[in-house]
Amino acid sequence: MKALHVITGLGVGGAEQQLRLLLRHLPVDCDVLTLTNPGPVADGLMADGVSVTHLGMAGNRDLGALPRLARFIRSGGYDLVHTHLYRACVYGRLAARLAGVRAIVATEHSLGDSRMEGRPLTAGVRGLYLASERLGRTTVAVSPTVAARLERWGVPAARIEVVPNGIDLARFRFDPVRRLRTRRRFGLPDTAFVVGAVGRLTAGKRFDLAVRALARLPDDHWLLLVGGGPEEHMLRRTAHEAGVADRVLFTGERPYLPDGSPGPDLPSLTAAMDLLLSPSAEEAFGLAVVEALAAGLPVVHASCPAIEDLPPHTAPHARRVTGGAEEFARAVAEARAAGPRPRTPAEAARHYCVTRSAAQLMDVYATATAAPRAAASSSPSPQGASS
Numbered sequence: 001m002k003a004l005h006v007i008t009g010l011g012v013g014g015a016e017q018q019l020r021l022l023l024r025h026l027p028v029d030c031d032v033l034t035l036t037n038p039g040p041v042a043d044g045l046m047a048d049g050v051s052v053t054h055l056g057m058a059g060n061r062d063l064g065a066l067p068r069l070a071r072f073i074r075s076g077g078y079d080l081v082h083t084h085l086y087r088a089c090v091y092g093r094l095a096a097r098l099a100g101v102r103a104i105v106a107t108e109h110s111l112g113d114s115r116m117e118g119r120p121l122t123a124g125v126r127g128l129y130l131a132s133e134r135l136g137r138t139t140v141a142v143s144p145t146v147a148a149r150l151e152r153w154g155v156p157a158a159r160i161e162v163v164p165n166g167i168d169l170a171r172f173r174f175d176p177v178r179r180l181r182t183r184r185r186f187g188l189p190d191t192a193f194v195v196g197a198v199g200r201l202t203a204g205k206r207f208d209l210a211v212r213a214l215a216r217l218p219d220d221h222w223l224l225l226v227g228g229g230p231e232e233h234m235l236r237r238t239a240h241e242a243g244v245a246d247r248v249l250f251t252g253e254r255p256y257l258p259d260g261s262p263g264p265d266l267p268s269l270t271a272a273m274d275l276l277l278s279p280s281a282e283e284a285f286g287l288a289v290v291e292a293l294a295a296g297l298p299v300v301h302a303s304c305p306a307i308e309d310l311p312p313h314t315a316p317h318a319r320r321v322t323g324g325a326e327e328f329a330r331a332v333a334e335a336r337a338a339g340p341r342p343r344t345p346a347e348a349a350r351h352y353c354v355t356r357s358a359a360q361l362m363d364v365y366a367t368a369t370a371a372p373r374a375a376a377s378s379s380p381s382p383q384g385a386s387s
Contacts (some may be wrong), residue, residue, distance in 0.1 A: 001369065002029045004078045006069070006092035006114065008085040012228070012253040013200060014287050015084055015109040016041040018165050023050055023360035025166075026335035033072060035065065035088055040253070042133070050084040060087065066095055067326050073099035080369055083136075085109060086117055090128060093135040104136035111141075111149050112282040118204060130154055137368040140361070142285045145305035163361050164306065166354030170328035171267045174302040174343035182264045182272035186249050192222045193336055196297075198266070198288040198367070199280065201229030202211035206302070208238050209279040212325035217332060226269050228253040237289040270295040275335055278302065279328060289353050293318065296343030300331045308349055317341065 005023070010016050020041055032050055034042060035057040042052045053072065057065040073081060073096055080103040084135050089106045096104045102231050111168035119125060131154055132137055141147035142383045157232045188194060195217075197210045207225060225235065225248060229245045232250060239248040254266045260263045270276075276292035278301040286304030293299060295306075298317040301307070307315045363375075 001079050001365065002074060002077060003365070004076060005030060005032045006035070006081060006088045006095075007032065008035050008043070008088045009039065010034045010042035011039035012041060014132045014165075015107075015287075018287070018328060019084060020045050020048065020107070021166060021168060021354055022358055022361065025048050025354050026096070026361065028205070028362075031076065031078075033069070035069075035091065056090075057087075062075045066091055066098070067295055069095035072204040073101060079103060080105065080365055082107070086119070086125075086129065086192075090132045093132045093306070097135050102137070103365075103366060105134070105138045105368050106136050107140040107142065108146055108150060108284070109142055110284050111146050111153075112150065112284060114202065115282065118202060126153060129274065133159075138364055139305040140364060144309045146284050147356045154286055161360075161364050163357055163364060164352055165287050165290070166357030167287070167291055167292050167294055167349065167352050169345060169349065170351055172270060172291055172349075174296050175271055178264075178268050179271040182268045185264065186224070186251075188222060188249075188272065189220070191220055193220055193275075194222050194224055194273045195332060196224045196226065196270065196276045197278065198269075198276065198291070199278075201225070201227050201235060203284065204220070204280060206230065206232075206279040206281060206324040207235055209325050209328055211235060211244065211248060211256060211278050212242055213277070213279075213328040213332060214239075214244050214247060216325060219247070221247065223248045224251065224256055224269065224273060225249065226251045226266065253313040266291070267295070270297065273297055274340075275300065275332060277328060277332065278304065289318065290349055293346040294349035296341070296345060298338075299334045299343065300328060302334060306352065310348050310351060314351065316349070323338040364382035 032045055033053045033055055034057050038054040045052050055065055057067060078101055081096035081101050083089040093104050114121055138161050139155055139159055140161050141150055142165050143163055149161050150160055151157055185333040197207050199205045210223055214221055239245040276297050276299045278289050281302045283303040286306045289299050289301050289304040290306050293315055300319050300321055307318050319331055321327050
């Protein structure tokens with residue numbers, strides 16, 4: 001089987017890094033095409049030996065990208081096209097149909113109750129999504145929570161398959177030597193209780209609550225913010241105004257897998273933490289939380305379908321919190337008061353091993369390629385696609 005993965009961009013993000021990790025475990029000949037932004041994950045994929053093509057899409061309404069993408073798919077002789085992220089799903093499914101490919105799979109990585117990939121879920125966004133969804137065979141939801149949201153949107157249940165995000169358990173296994181080296185690199189005191197927060201620095205992640213919670217905790221608490229994004233300046237200002245700027249460390253973007261970038265990778269940073277705080281109120285999966293559980297960390301979170309979809313005993317040291325900075329600070333203080341625990345992976349983390357996710361995705365591929373070739377349905381115009 002030869003498959004093409006079409007994705008909106010390849011900067012450092014959860015969906016992008018999840019694609020790279022999955023391709024390391026899929027027994028399929030895979031190429032990747034990015035519509036825009038061939039960033040650090042593109043470099044990582046190429047280092048893995050994956051062919052990456054940049055389509056050079058000029059904007060959301062660059063309709064000239066559609067025939068270019070269709071020609072690329074047709075010339076590649078692909079048996080299956082797998083799309084990722086909103087814009088790539090809209091354009092990729094239509095281009096695949098134009099190229100004569102009927103085995104089309106799309107993964108829904110980021111559908112929340114009110115937003116998708118940071119965009120408000122307007123009637124136009126929903127209508128275009130549903131129109132293009134009908135051109136594919138299967139829509140993969142990364143959690144049962146996302147599957148339920150898709151059904152409420154109007155996607156037939158028979159067209160939805162749940163394949164959760166996967167993690168590399170071995171890479172997140174706690175290493176005391178890595179912990180010591182990383183803490184020394186960032187100048188963290190030996191006695192510091194390090195609260196970590198991981199993700200894109202955007203308003204939806206609500207990392208300002210983590211900063212404000214820190215201001216309510218004793219001076220030996222530090223905050224390690226892992227990620228980059230447009231809210232960094234605001235978060236620095238919030239830390240300064242709250243009087244904790246000297247205890248908030250910004251690491252910038254850190255790849256999940258080593259790709260030659262300087263500084264510690266994400267597993268090294270998780271090893272340096274004592275607790276993960278995830279204040280985002282609307283998640284599709286909660287990958288950072290699951291990775292923290294794989295590193296044996298206690299977790300305080302506002303939303304994590306990956307945990308909420310499993311029995312409570314699989315993540316006994318994960319606590320869901322509603323409210324603001326005061327409630328998060330109280331939960332962190334109570335977790336610390338409970339004392340240190342062995343840094344062993346939670347059962348929930350083992351449930352999301354990437355090899356299991358890859359096997360489930362292969363079942364989806366087998367079904368999609370075995371289905372009878374359907375007659376082409378009318379193709380909606382991608383006019384109005386949002387980034």
